[in-house]
Amino acid sequence: MQRREFSKLLALLACSWPAGALAQASDADWSELFAQALEEFPWLAAWGNIDRDHYVSDAAVSGRWPEELNGTLYRTGPARHEVYGYRNHHWFDGDGMVHAWRIGGDGVRHQARLVETAKVKAERDAGRALYPGLAAAPPGAVGLTGPDDLNLANTSILHHHGRLLALWEAGSPYEIDPDNLSTVGPYSFAEPGGGSSMRGVPFSAHPRVDVDGSVWNFGYASAAGLLVFWHIGADGELRNAGRIAVDPMTMPHDFVVTERHLVLLLPPFHYRPRANADGFLNMHEWRPEDPCRVLVVDKNDLSSHYFLELPAQWVFHFGNAWEDRSGVIRFDAARAPDPSIMTQTFTEIMRGNPDYGRAVRHYGYRLDTRARTISEESMLEPGVFTEFPSIDPRVGCRQYRKLVFLSQSEADLAEHGTLNEVNLFDIESGRRDWFRYPDTQIPEEHLYAPRPGSEPESAGWILGTAFDWRRGRHIINLFNAEGIADGPVASAELPYAIPLGLHGKFVAG
Numbered sequence: 001m002q003r004r005e006f007s008k009l010l011a012l013l014a015c016s017w018p019a020g021a022l023a024q025a026s027d028a029d030w031s032e033l034f035a036q037a038l039e040e041f042p043w044l045a046a047w048g049n050i051d052r053d054h055y056v057s058d059a060a061v062s063g064r065w066p067e068e069l070n071g072t073l074y075r076t077g078p079a080r081h082e083v084y085g086y087r088n089h090h091w092f093d094g095d096g097m098v099h100a101w102r103i104g105g106d107g108v109r110h111q112a113r114l115v116e117t118a119k120v121k122a123e124r125d126a127g128r129a130l131y132p133g134l135a136a137a138p139p140g141a142v143g144l145t146g147p148d149d150l151n152l153a154n155t156s157i158l159h160h161h162g163r164l165l166a167l168w169e170a171g172s173p174y175e176i177d178p179d180n181l182s183t184v185g186p187y188s189f190a191e192p193g194g195g196s197s198m199r200g201v202p203f204s205a206h207p208r209v210d211v212d213g214s215v216w217n218f219g220y221a222s223a224a225g226l227l228v229f230w231h232i233g234a235d236g237e238l239r240n241a242g243r244i245a246v247d248p249m250t251m252p253h254d255f256v257v258t259e260r261h262l263v264l265l266l267p268p269f270h271y272r273p274r275a276n277a278d279g280f281l282n283m284h285e286w287r288p289e290d291p292c293r294v295l296v297v298d299k300n301d302l303s304s305h306y307f308l309e310l311p312a313q314w315v316f317h318f319g320n321a322w323e324d325r326s327g328v329i330r331f332d333a334a335r336a337p338d339p340s341i342m343t344q345t346f347t348e349i350m351r352g353n354p355d356y357g358r359a360v361r362h363y364g365y366r367l368d369t370r371a372r373t374i375s376e377e378s379m380l381e382p383g384v385f386t387e388f389p390s391i392d393p394r395v396g397c398r399q400y401r402k403l404v405f406l407s408q409s410e411a412d413l414a415e416h417g418t419l420n421e422v423n424l425f426d427i428e429s430g431r432r433d434w435f436r437y438p439d440t441q442i443p444e445e446h447l448y449a450p451r452p453g454s455e456p457e458s459a460g461w462i463l464g465t466a467f468d469w470r471r472g473r474h475i476i477n478l479f480n481a482e483g484i485a486d487g488p489v490a491s492a493e494l495p496y497a498i499p500l501g502l503h504g505k506f507v508a509g
């Protein structure tokens with residue numbers, strides 16, 4: 001795409017932010033409702049508020065941390081859920097807090113900082129909540145000039161070419177100093193040959209790192225009816241960008257990349273803008289009678305694409321994908337029958353109403369790029385619900401056989417009712433090994449950390465954090481990948497806890 005094309009894209013996006021999300025929250029005080037519910041369900045503290053914007057501590061270490069494991073687990077997540085007395089009406093509306101868990105020979109240290117976004121600064125200056133969220137807006141909410149006005153930097157982390165970026169779904173990455181976690185500011189990738197900024201063009205929260213070190217991503221601009229595609233070289237420079245018109249637009253959260261293609265699932269959660277809607281989510285209509293469209297894009301020509309169809313479904317996260325020589329793509333996803341976890345569960349939890357719909361099950365997909373067909377089937381036994389799939393990062397966008405994910409089993413639910421197991425699943429053999437967390441802890445995303453010098457998927461650790469709601473502590477746990485059922489081989493505990501986060505990356509070294 002030439003510079004003129006970039007400029008055209010920016011012009012389209014500048015006017016694309018929906019203007020109708022200004023209906024104000026008029027119901028009961030959600031802070032009060034949440035506080036009342038907390039007395040009955042103390043584990044709801046996982047969706048509580050932070051009490052300061054900067055945390056730092058040495059963690060109390062137990063077990064044996066391997067000498068070969070050196071590096072930092074960076075994470076982000078919604079953390080500030082109450083802004084000057086106004087409690088957000090959706091989990092994903094919390095201001096982002098970036099964490100660094102630094103693991104080395106001298107122990108485990110933790111640091112976390114609220115991202116100094118434009119929103120955080122503007123609300124601090126105003127002394128009140130200013131901006132609409134996904135499900136409601138605070139009293140007196142102001143209009144938006146663009147997506148970065150309310151960029152929360154609260155969803156995921158990309159560490160690339162030495163740069164640490166905290167990602168949201170609908171705006172620019174936020175650059176963070178990897179050493180002290182201070183906020184540098186919104187980041188825009190350099191255009192080939194220099195030139196105009198790509199700032200504000202949506203950069204979604206789940207970029208995929210290819211085997212050559214380059215990064216693929218997409219973004220959606222609802223009002224413009226466009227999906228945007230990014231390809232960033234291993235040198236950090238924007239190598240290519242593209243766009244494809246999608247009508248009606250939906251809310252894709254993640255995608256997969258193979259040797260030759262990008263694949264997105266587009267659930268029938270249709271963007272239908274209307275004035276005075278109660279937030280951006282309510283500008284969407286779930287149409288289960290419509291198919292889930294599958295968009296297949298040629299990596300070598302980002303305008304070349306076609307659509308296939310699956311039954312209606314909702315997917316937040318994929319594990320990975322690969323493509324064999326005959327052009328057959330295989331990928332996996334945590335699949336829900338509808339988006340109610342997004343539209344209901346994550347709203348209700350904010351006013352202290354735990355209403356989990358257990359329906360997310362892990363599926364495998366087979367997409368034949370020559371016959372242009374796609375099929376799907378469940379990968380696990382009934383009654384096992386999953387989320388947060390991840391892989392050994394060395395097999396990203398290529399053939400893989402092992403998946404890490406969280407789960408819960410219908411026959412053995414935790415007191416807190418949400419995910420409570422961490423798994424290593426072998427796709428080829430169907431073997432699933434898992435560890436069940438104690439009911440006092442709620443595990444967060446767990447990641448595969450390779451053992452230095454090992455073959456991919458052959459030896460490594462599973463690293464993940466957990467919220468101990470009974471003791472008000474955050475914990476990091478390390479498992480041997482091949483002995484996950486034995487429980488953590490090492491742990492480290494903080495003297496405080498921070499509300500549940502979302503995604504992270506382990507950066508070795």
Ligand SMILES: [Fe+2]
Binds near residue numbers: 155206316317
């Ligand atoms: Fe995500």
